[in-house]
Amino acid sequence: METVSAVAAVARDPRRWWILIVLCLSSLVLVVDGMALTVAVPVMTEEIGASAQDTQWILDSYILVFAGLLLTSGSLGDRFGRRRVMLIGLLLFGVASLGATWCTSPGEVIAVRVAMGVGGALIMPSTLSILITVFDEDERGRAMAAWSSVSMLGLVGSPVLGGVLIDHFSWQSIFYLNVPVVALALVAGVTLMPESKAPWQKPDPLGAVLSAAGMTALVWWIIELPQHGVWTAALPVAVVALVGFVVWENRVASPMVPLVLFKHRNFSGGSLSLALVQIGNGGLLLVLTQYLQFVLGYSAVEAGLAFLPLAVTALLGNGVGVKLAASYGNRWVILAGMLVMVACFALLTTVSADSGLTVPAVALGLLGLGAGLAMPAAVAALMGTIPEDKAGVGSALNDTVQQAGTALGIAILGSLLSSGYADRMPAGTPDAARHSIAGAVPLGDDRLVAAAREAVTGAMSTTFTVSAIGVLAAAVLATLVMREDGPVAVGAEEREPEPVG
DSSP, X not given: OHHHHHHHHHHSOTTHHHHHHHHHHXXXXXXXXXXXXXXXXXHHHHHTTOOHHHHHHHHHHHHXXXXXXXXXXXXXXXXXXXXXXXXXXXXXXXXXXXHHTTOOSHHHHHHHHHHHHHHHHHHHHHHHHHHXXXXXXXXXXXXXXXXXXXXXXXXXXXXXXXXXXXXXXXXXXXXXXXXXXXXXXXXXXXXXXXXXXXXXXXXXXHHHHHHHXXXXXXXXXXXXXXXXXXXXXXXXXXXXXXXXXXXXXXXXXXXXXXXXXXXXXXXXXXXXXXXXXXHHHTTHHHHHHHIIIIISOOOHHHHHHTTHHHHHHHHHHHHHHHHHHHHHOHHHHHHHHHHHHHHHHHHHTTOOTTOOSHHHHHHHHHHHHHHHHHHXXXXXXXXXXXXXXXXXXXXXXXHHHHHHHHHHHHHHHHHHHXXXXXXXXXXXXXXXXXXXXXXXXXXXXXXXXXXXXXXXXXXXXXXXXXXXXXXXXXXXXXXXXXXXXXXXXXXXXXXXXXXXX
């Protein structure tokens, strides 16, 4: 064992912890953008005259492109170099963010968000794939925890910074937050990070086209689901393309995506449980932001600061989770974390218009603790099954499943919130106020605003009940499916047995 440890120590990249900083910055920019924009939604809706549908597309256009291109971009990273693809994505993301500062209409913002989605799709798979190739099994848990912790800090810090910018400048200025982070990540990536890629294999252009078409159509269908129902044109396109993709990938000699990964219980169980968690979490922060700003009357800065318990407990959960996973295994840490998240959603179902900040703050603290325990452990377990030469596309496959869950969660929970709010509003409510509390507040009718506050909190209770069920299902699935497999037993189809001694 001492010989094996010595060999592993020599093989470790001496700059790996500096490389981790680059990876953290690269993923941080995606979190900063998403959360800062979430806080800006109320102001943006008013200043650019965005309708509810415009606002939905400003948020969803990014997800649509991001999810549709993840598998292709992961394959590109494995083939042409993960660092190269990540740096190209960062550059595109930064340029699009800068362009967003001049947007004056919903259409312009949507166009910029599409470009940012392309950049994000190039960034995300590369960060995780580089992480698992740079860090070995012994250090990967700590690296994952650090990576998650930085993202969680961005989750809370970006709304506060975004709120300050909104209060002193305009909503466009929130996109400036991305520019310095992108610039720093680019410089650090060029100077510190080595290139890594998989052995060359024959390209799979048909697989790339089918995956992009299928995932884009699937997410589009999910987005349209609340307004247009199940049977839309996007559904048959998604089914045909994705079924064709699976059939083709199982027949072609050099598949773009190693679907054999789903034969591993840790990968399939981890991916699907994370997807269910994302369905439960979908729209959570957007819903709570509206509650804080429209029901409690918080400013954008105050709303951002209200998420502080989430970051503090997530950092605590990350640190504790690494130690517990080393002692008891990832599966039980995942179960414990997800049950804590269920408690968060159960508590949020009790929120009323008069609850104030106390109940949401405690719930956010529970959410941070649970996510801090569960998410890094789940990602570490499933990423440990991926062969190094498939790191990029394997990471992208996991990201794709989660993004589909996020999009589905936003569609389902957004629909529940919107319909529940409309059903609870009194008869004769003006159209502007019937579908959104954002439309009721500017009318200045105290009785109408009071009814809207009660309606939105009542709808929130139903929404968070569904979230609790989704996360509970994820906890059960992870416990039943996942196993504490060792790294040698995983990926037997792709790896040669390692010599003993």
